[in-house]
Amino acid sequence: MTSSTAVTATVDGRRFPARLHDTATARDLAAQLPLDLTIRDYGGVEKIAPLPRPLTTDGAPAGADPEIDDLGFYVPDGVLVFYYGDVGYWNGIVRIGELDPEGMRAVRDLPDGSRVRLERA
Numbered sequence: 066m067t068s069s070t071a072v073t074a075t076v077d078g079r080r081f082p083a084r085l086h087d088t089a090t091a092r093d094l095a096a097q098l099p100l101d102l103t104i105r106d107y108g109g110v111e112k113i114a115p116l117p118r119p120l121t122t123d124g125a126p127a128g129a130d131p132e133i134d135d136l137g138f139y140v141p142d143g144v145l146v147f148y149y150g151d152v153g154y155w156n157g158i159v160r161i162g163e164l165d166p167e168g169m170r171a172v173r174d175l176p177d178g179s180r181v182r183l184e185r186a
Contacts, residue, residue, distance in 0.1 A: 068087045069084040069085060069086055069087055069091075069162070070084065070085040070087075070091065070092075070095045070162075070185065071083075071084055071185070071186035072084065072085055072095070072098065072162070072183055072184060072185055072186055073183070073184055073185075073186045074164055074165075074168050074172070074181055074182070074183055075181065075182040075184075076168055076171040076172055076175065076181050077171055077175065077179070079168075079171060081164060081165040081167060081168025081171065082165045082168070082186065083136065083162060083163060083164040083165060083168065083183070084162050084163055085136070085161055085162040086160070086161055086162055088124065088125065088159075088161065089121050089122070089123040089124050089125070090120050090121060090122055090123075090125055090138055090159045090161050091161040091162055093120040093121045094116075094120055094138070094145070094161060094183075095185070097116065097117060097118070098183055098184050098185055099182060099183065099184035099185070100116070100117070100182070100183045100184075101180055101181075101182050102114035102115075102116075102145060102180065102181045102182070102183065103115070103178060103179070103180055104147070104172065104175060104177070104178075104179055104180075104181055105177040105178065106177055107146075108150075108152070109150065110148070110149065110150030110151065110152050111146050111147060111148050111149060111150065111152060112146070112147040112149065112172050112173065112175070113139070113142070113144040113145070113146050113147075114144060114145045114146075114147075114181065115143065115144055115145075116138075116143060116144065116145055118143075119140075119143040120138050120143075120159075120161075122138075122140055122159055125159045126159075127156050127157075128154055128155055128156035128157060128158050129154065129155075129158040129159060129160045130152075130153055130154040130155075130158075131146075131148045131152060131158055131160050132148070132160075132163075133148055133149060133150065133151060133166075133169070134148065134149075134163050134164055134165075134166050134169045135148045135160050135162070135163055135164075136148075136160075136161050136162040136163060136164055137158050137159060137160050137161055138158075138159045138161055139155075139157055139158055139159075140157040140158075140159065141157045146158075147164060147169060147172045147173075147181075148169075149169050149170070149172065149173040
């Protein structure tokens with residue numbers, strides 16, 4: 066089993082468990098925590114949030130097919146992505162962790178411009 070970093074997502078005042086994988090990209094995100102992210106919906110399948118700076122993609126594959134409840138980094142736009150729907154495979158997606166399914170539903174239901182806080186657990 067690979068190691069991971071436990072994090073918490075605070076969504077609409079509620080805290081949900083999440084974890085970041087043991088990869089260079091996920092470790093780079095963990096180094097930026099805590100983060101207060103402003104999210105917006107994209108395509109009815111994901112919420113995206115700009116990051117203060119792009120994440121490293123050292124050792125990451127060219128693309129991925131994220132699962133529902135995954136956290137990812139979309140390289141072309143430099144955004145953190147909360148996947149609540151099926152997007153399929155895309156070049157530039159780096160899977161970096163997972164959010165508790167209840168937490169992802171809470172993120173999905175937020176209106177554009179809402180804030181989500183990510184921090185170490």
